[in-house]
Amino acid sequence: MFARLSLVCCLLICTSAAGAEGVEILRNNCGGCHQQSTPGHFARISDIRKSPEGWLMTIFRMQHVHHVQITEADRDVLIRYLSDIRGLAPSETTPARYALEQRPNVTDMTLPGDLQVMCARCHSAARVALQRRDAGDWLKHVHWHLAQWPTIEYQQNARDRLWWQKATTEVPEQLGKLYPLSTAAWDQWRARPHADLSGTWLVVGHEPGAGDSWGTATISKAGEAQYSVTYSLETAKGHLAGDSKAIVYTGFEWRGTASLAGRDIREVYAVSEDGQSMSGRWFEADHAEIGADWVAVRATEAQIVAVTPAAAKAGATTRVTVLGSGLTGSVNFGPGTRNKVVSKDAHALVIDLSVDSKAAPGYRELTIGKQHRADSLAVYDRVDxxxxxxxxxxxxxxxxxxxxxxxxxxxxxxxxxxxxxxxxxxxxxxxxxxxxxxxxxxxxxxxxxxxxxxxxxxxxxxxxxxxxxxxxxxxxxxxxxxxxxxxxxxxxxxxxxxxxxxxxxxxxxxxxxxxx
Ligand code: HEC
Ligand code: HEC
Structure with missing residues (x-):
């Protein structure tokens, strides 16, 4: 029903500063109902902060319920603009990222006290936790719920308490304290320049049911906060190529439209605050339940990033791959192991690892030249x-x-x-x-x-x-x-x-x- 954040149109038109365009679109498409009090400050719109998906949902509602006319291209520019000036700081999204990543079968977070039953019976608590407003605007939001769904009190067992009385008194106060509009985290994040993400990255993915994938991502700038990516990945079953086009909202919210071995993929990653790594999940465009955990780190620094598979059985030889940068020097997987490097390129060592039949079970540290990585490999003799x-x-x-x-x-x-x-x-x-x-x-x-x-x-x-x-x-x-x-x-x-x-x-x- 909802269009996912659509990137293609935006890639074509977002060449100029999204800021001036954003205000212009707000004035033209939203200003008729949302009064501009001071330049750039629009009633309601400027009193809320949320994720790019949150902004998409609201604008979709404006279109659906209030018949707002807006082209998809303008909507994309507006979501970028609003996410940049009225977004969430990275730390503010951490507890609820699973919702943005559309992770299947996760247990939702719990809101404190009565908020859980008041606000997270119909939808996830994450939906609430991914917004920031003051008590006054949270109250307006409660009024909107009632206006839009007058039967709300009779739904979802709300009658087990005085829902309306609470929802209009203590709940907005609590939400205003828990998730306020102005926070130090947001002020600090907004003041920081956004990292340029172009360069070579080492990536590791794990797709339940399909296994690990690892390799490199070559990221190049394709416009303001936009990137194009070429992936070169390996899996236990062979090589896998892919590419992606991404927009980075709020300086850290990576949203990509990718193709991996011909699959139509959406990427939802968070860039770390120092701009040195990314993590998140990718999933199939039409089946968000099918996807992979994903980590990427810049390939510049000498380091061991991952070992796959990360286990080897005693009395057997296992072929493992070490992904990293500057992987030079002798390789040692610790007591009871011997290894032979089978092949080597700039970022990967393929190793035949033999474990003695009497090797003690336990985690092993991996040493390559001057680099170490604790608990890199689990040596096991049996499964319990x-x-x-x-x-x-x-x-x-x-x-x-x-x-x-x-x-x-x-x-x-x-x-x-x-x-x-x-x-x-x-x-x-x-x-x-x-x-x-x-x-x-x-x-x-x-x-x-x-x-x-x-x-x-x-x-x-x-x-x-x-x-x-x-x-x-x-x-x-x-x-x-x-x-x-x-x-x-x-x-x-x-x-x-x-x-x-x-x-x-x-x-x-x-x-x-x-x-x-
Ligand atoms: C035809 C009138 C109209 C236009 C045009 C309009 N809105 Fe609204 N908007 C409303 C009304 C009415 C409400 C309060 C009820 C509601 O939230 O649906 C509202 C509420 C909102 C809210 C607060 C929602 C919340 O989460 O509590 C936001 C944000 C918003 N609009 C954004 C926009 C944006 C962005 C645009 C332009 C793309 C826009 N609106 C255009 C009528 C309009
Ligand atoms: C009876 C069911 C129900 C209850 C209870 C409920 N909600 Fe909602 N809420 C909805 C529905 C339905 C939507 C969907 C709006 C949409 O998708 O357009 C929604 C949407 C939202 C949104 C996103 C809308 C936007 O435009 O920003 C937020 C945030 C939210 N609710 C917060 C709350 C809070 C806070 C409470 C507790 C005071 C609450 N909800 C209680 C049904 C409920």
Whole structure:
């Protein structure tokens, strides 16, 4: 329903300073209803700070509800402008970034006290936490909720308390203190020049179900706060090329439209305050639930960035790749290991790593010449436990205009090891190959044969839900919802070790805003 931040138009027209253009658009497209009191200060608009997605949602609402006319190109310029002058400081976004990154199956943050039930029953708490206003404007926002949805008090169990009385008295006061318009973090961030991100970067991604990818990103400037990127990546399955066009809002909110091995991808990254690294998540344009964690660091400084895979079994030889800069000198993975460098280029060493069968299980420090990286590799002899993540997943049946939503699971193996004080701690071995299966979660699910109807789990741990709508084959022609256990079974040298998660296959979601 909502257009994702669209970059293409903007790339064509944002060559001049977005500032002057931004004010002009505000005056022409918004000023009719939002009075300009002093130059550049527009009623309501200038009293709020939010994320680029937050601004998009508001302007979309202005279009949808108040019939505001604005071209997509002007809207893009306006979102850039408003995010720059009325945005959030990096630290203000930290607790709720998962919402911007559209991470599936995360547990929402909790607002303090009664705010949680007052404001986070219909939508995420993150939606609230990604805005800043004073008490007076939070109050206006409550009034808008009521005006737009007069039945709000009867919804979402709000009647278990005096919702309206609270929402118009203590709630705006609390929000004004918790998320005020003016903060030191924002003042300091606004005063800082924005980092130029062009250059060579080393990147590491992890896509649940598909594994790690690593390599370089060559970033070049393509206009004010705009970049184009060429990716050269490796995966366990081979080389992967890609490119991206990105806008950096507020000096740190990287939003890219990318193509990775032909997949249509959206990138949501935060640039670190010092401009030396980026982190976040990329996901498929049409299926935000499918995506990868992502980290990028500038390739300039000599450093070991990552080792993949980050585990090696005792008594075996494992081919690992070390990603970094200035990787010269002798390589040492610590006690009980021997290594042979198979190939080497400017940023990667491919190594055959042999671990003695008697090597003690534990994390190893990696040394390459003068560089060290603690806990680079987990040496393990056996697996003690398999965790399936997410522990609780949601999939949605699909069909018609609304695609199904898949649930991607991953099996992470652990070996218990003693720490320095002799206490047993789980050591993360990482993602290992497993056999996936589903079972009914309880007796009801068994009777209704949810395993047969709700969908299927593929060999990569991805649950693909069945079609939406009534199913005449089911009792009462029920839909294809289901309540399942997801099992991952690892074969550890002949010994099966099973991990388990819970999966709910539920109904479609009709509304997919950028922030839930
Ligand atoms: C036709 C009149 C009209 C125009 C034009 C208009 N708005 Fe609004 N705007 C409203 C009304 C009415 C409200 C209060 C009700 C609401 O929030 O929907 C509002 C509220 C807002 C708010 C406060 C929302 C909140 O989160 O509490 C913002 C921000 C805003 N508008 C931005 C804009 C921008 C940006 C434009 C220009 C692209 C614009 N508006 C154009 C009528 C308008
Ligand atoms: C009964 C359901 C409900 C409750 C309770 C509720 N909201 Fe909302 N809220 C909505 C809906 C629906 C929207 C969607 C607006 C849209 O997508 O255009 C929304 C949108 C928002 C937005 C984003 C809108 C924008 O333009 O900036 C914020 C922020 C927000 N709510 C804060 C709050 C706060 C704070 C409270 C507690 C006082 C609250 N909500 C309680 C239903 C609710």
């Amino acid at each position: 436990r398999v965790d399936v993540t997410p522990a609780f997943g949601i999939a949605r049946v699909g069909g018609g205009k609304i695609d199904g939503v898949a649930a991607q699971f991953e099996a992470v193996a652990y070996r218990d090891v003693a720490d320095a004080s002799g206490k047993t701690q789980p050591m993360r071995v990482g993602v290992l190959p497993v056999t996936w299966s589903v079972q009914p979660f309880n007796e009801d699910a068994k009777v209704a044969d949810d395993v047969k109807f709700a969908g299927r789990l593929n060999a990569d741990g991805r649950f693909l839900p069945a079609g939406a709508g009534p199913n005449p084959q089911r009792k009462f022609s029920a839909n294809n919802a289901g309540n399942l256990s997801v099992l991952a079974t690892l074969d550890d040298g002949g010994k099966p070790i099973t991990g388990k998660a819970h999966l709910i296959v539920t109904v479609q979601r009709w509304n997919t805003p950028p922030i839930y």
